[in-house]
Amino acid sequence: MISWRAIAAATLLAAAAPVLLAGEIPPDARRSGYAFMGADTRAMQDDDTSNPGMLFVLDGEALWAKKIGSADKACADCHGDAQSSMKGVAARYPAFDKALGRPVTLDQRIILCRANHQQATPLPYESRDLLALSAFIAHQSRGTPITAGDDPQAKPFVEQGRVLYMQRAGQLNLACTNCHDDNFDKRLAGAPITQAQPTGYPLYRLEWQTLGSLERRLRSCMSGVRAQAYDYGSPELVALELYLMSRAHGLPMETPAVRP
Template sequence: MKFRRAIAAAAFAVASSALLAGEIPPGARRSGYSFMGPETRAMQDDDTSNPGMLFVLDGQALWMKKSGSADKACADCHGDARSSMKGVAARYPAFDRTQGRPVTLDQRINLCRAGHQQATPLPYESHDLLALSAFVAHQSREVPITAGDDPQLKPFVEQGRDFFNQREGQLNLSCANCHEDNFDKRLAGAPITQGQLTGYPLYRLEWQTLGSLERRLRSCMTGVRAQAYDYGAPELVALELYLMSRARGLPMETPAVRP
């Protein structure tokens, strides 16, 4: 009997170490929300205490505002965002035929500005781009993530996966070293999450503002002493695409609040 138990324990140990080394199975995927303290959760849960909602309000105003030489607002083509934008952010980055590659929600907004509004593109990480992006993504709150389902995206998802597992920087760490092998542990005082993209753009208390996923990825790269890719770089888009496909099925939370 003892012998059998030992075998079972050994089998379990092998199985759990195999789990640690591979991808997180769908049932074990957890939003960053589950790693936070009760105060930060409360801040996100109440829309009147979530500072990200201030950006959503600004985005709503921008949605209605005419812009560019075509003198059109987002609403003139897309109508009521509550129905037309519901679920859209949950499937981004999406494949763009004219570009022949995936584009992020921020890039889509700027493609719309250039093509349909004939307006100047909004700079990455500017207040207006974050506000519009937050407003659009907010319409998908509670909608399960489905990004990466398009078969045309397959090579880009693979590229993102390779990048996720690729060691880089002077510290020689890959994304997976922390976010798959060591989540639930702590890096200094901060909990290490699984890196599931449920709430972007999100309000970080450290930033004192709303920020994009690319800002987050770039600060992780700086953290491992690697040279960060520029905003909008195809490598960052591929990584975002892989991460979204990895968070498949988790509900969107935009705008999330994180420490």
């Protein structure tokens, strides 16, 4: 019979070194999409004067200070200087919301804050203002190691995301893991496959010619395998986002990243 002491010891071991399932990338082998890019795209991200994502960050900074809604309040009226109050915050998102009993993305947190505290009209997903605020807030975490998913209350949702990540879907019958765990560094139609580490969202994608969220990226991957994409803000997309962030544990935030 297994003693409680043995179970406790096993749990401690598991906490010290997270158990990897078959195919999962060990922590010291995790690489940002930045490592898969050419020199030109890297240079564009590295130089704030050439990084097109910085225009959104500047817009977000202006929105942060702007009084809106029937409460006539700006983000800054409650949160003060974002450089200190928002530092490291995005590296913990999606984060568990106690009132809702589920994790929310940074975009959803902004939407909730606008509704509850500013009493302002909701911002649609992928709208310019939402992306700008999200980019500005996440930019305050540039360089901060990702810790999303560490909260014990988030664990069941991390697990839900992992199951979705491992599940084959769509007419092409492929799972995220088939490309991003088993075949990164190889080429799909000539373009390198990355590890899908979401270190720089929202990010400027040259293919999109604009800034976009991780949810947009996930939805386009789902369309790629000819699956019905989950809706923006759906529990499934949030769980996938949470799992991906937890999988990128320890990698530094890069927002706003630039990707091909």
